[in-house]
Amino acid sequence: MHQYPNKTLLAFAETFGDGDQFQRWLLSNRFPELAALSNAIRGSEEAMVWLMKNRYFAFAALDGAIDGKMQARAWLMKNDFPLFVCLADAVNGDKKAMRWLDDHQFQMLLYVAGKIRAFRDNQTYDYHKIHF
Structure with missing residues (x-):
């Protein structure tokens, strides 16, 4: 995700x-x-299907990891996406993950994590989301 320009990541963050x-x-x-x-993070099953159909498996797993699904987290680690694991942890308030993002110059991802966390903190959830 860090390969996207900051302007693009900012737009992504603001979708929340x-x-x-x-x-x-x-x-x-x-x-x-x-x-x-x-849309997937905000609960859209249609968006999750689109991610899978279009082979954005890491993004689908990121959504699952944000939701605390250990299988998704394990997939990210196995497939060499530790930054996504760190991002998911930061979304979930892990101070160590937030500090790591900051220390490694990923301030924009830290901002993204904060926007997702704020959105999630103000929502009720549909626990019937598609399972990764």
């Missing part, structure tokens, strides 16, 4: 606020995978 305009921006600027990831 009043994000319709940022969703449109992601789509019109050819980042449908980030729009789908945002």
